[in-house]
Amino acid sequence: MIFVIKKKIVKKLKEFKQNYSYVRFYNNQDPVIYLNLKHKTKVRTYLNLFFRIRAVYNEPIVIEFSLLRIVFLAKWFKDLDYIYFSKPFSKLNKVKVFSHNKKADFNVNYNFKKVYSSVDFNKNALPYIMHPNNYLSKEAQIMEKKVGILMSGNFDKKIYGTNIISKNFGMMNRWDVYQEILKHSALLSIYGTDLLENLDSGQFKNKFVLMKWQTGAIPIEKWRDYLSSADFIFCAPGMTMPMCHNVLEAMSVGVIPILNYSNWLNPSLEDGVNCLEYSNSSDIAKVIDTALSLPEEKKQILRENTIAYFKKYYDLYDFKKNSSNELVVLNENISDLI
Template sequence: MSLLLKKIRKKVKEFKGSYSEVRYYRAEAPVLYIDLKPNTKVRSYLNLIFLLKQSYSQPIVIRFSLFHLFILSKWFGKIDNLYFSKPFKKTKVFRKFSHKKSADFRMDYEYQRVYEATDYIPNVIPYIMHPQNYISGLETIDSKHVGIMISGNFERKIYDNPTLMEKFGVLNRSVICDKLISLPECRMITGDELVNKYKTNEYLDKLVLMKWQSGAIPSAKWRYYLSTAKFIFCAPGMTMPLCHNVIEALSVGVVPILNYKDWLNPSLTDGVNCFTYDNLDSVESIVRKALALDSQVYEALRKSCMEYYTAYYSKFDFEKFRNGRLTLVNEDKRNLPKSKSV
């Protein structure tokens, strides 16, 4: 069975199980109305929706279409103030988010401005953590018990592809995983093993790698256990380098080791709020550098990460940009910036 067919069947099964959760807005109070372009990805909708929930109390209503119904239905069971507009009925609008001229906030996908810029761009909507973090709460641990942590989906059929190198000039997740596994400092463990052993400090001078396929930390508890690590080795996403793991790490003072520092707004700085790697040789050297780092130097890095997150990614003031433009990163290949070095 092809990978595409598997995805379609999975989505159909998901839709059948979640359709009963879908709500249509029937009240009269004005709403936050979202009307985005047809190529807007699910992740882009969620990025906007969860930040709107932090900023406004009004219901969030998405323009109804059969396509939206199919791709977004499962989130209605997780987000209690999310609705579709009732077909053929006009909805009163408090704030409208759209690419259309009539919008209170004109949306665009010009994220290449972030990649090319060295300074903070204020009208760019921050990339969010995995949505489950906002649903489950943000409990964390203060003490450090793990040297470097990496966890996620490493399915070779999905991540071992040339797209990231060809378009963005970065190593893909599968190649990175293979290199990390080969290092003597690496321990491949399950999420249960981490939960049972992290307090022993057995992993304080190690890199622990957890594959979802073998049993990793559930999304609802991921940020809690991530906070026990000093560093996270950030693997890039599937369609673009930027991945929610770096935002989660910064939020709890875990220093990211990554190969896409210029995708954040503003760019991270090597040796200040991250460590960076570019090739397989630098993967090995940066792991050893992180594990051997002086405690005072590490503490300065950790503090800088949290300050960065608080300043740029913890919240967003939409009202500052009313009647202006907002930029949203969209994981459609037509909208993603291309590395200048490729």
């Protein structure tokens, strides 16, 4: 864990040195959307708010100033020209306020347990996002189905072989899931370039295609294009929480998720309706066999349900229709998750 933290700190400091010149402070008089959140708020949480807010409001987004936030958010000022830091000691015309204060327009809390402890839809929960770069890229190109099951990601034991997921959430971690997948006879472990070059060959149609991040990932701007060529995506938990952005990327392009954290979606996904589920090591081979042997007409129904689910619950979030000022946000801080 210390190795991971050290790696993240080094990465953030490098990003800051490259991007701090893009940081800007708000000096105008026009109304703004104001964010004043706890110091432990994760970068992905800020980005989720940025993208969701911007889809509804046109005003500049101003963040409460702190030196720590500059270090962690500097990178995104280059790509998101509508975000600013508040200028110290200046007054702002705030059209909407997002904070932990009960009097805020949107009282932000990190009680995501309200979502994963219930199968029902929580209308006050902000939908989690795909990888942030997907919101900066052009729309994905939907491809013909040429892959049975696709799985891609980082499977480093130092990061994903810890007891965080099993201890806190009672489920298999990514490393243990990966070890079971390696045993399956339908597995093809390939480079990202292999998929790009041989997609039309037909060799992946009834296979489980695994691409390790360490062996060359598909560039993020092309990822959803090629992901859309799969019938299924096999999902495994993240490092500190089960929810991982790849399940949303897949559903957005009509790829059916196979996962062990259906209750982390809002509302919960349903096995055999818009996903396939596994729970333990003995389930993994079975769910792979089920997915690869499923008739085309049943896959089509699952696919249509998956797309409909994503469009209804994850495509947009309309703050203006929110009947309560509570806003439940998924923050990746372990103390918030449990």
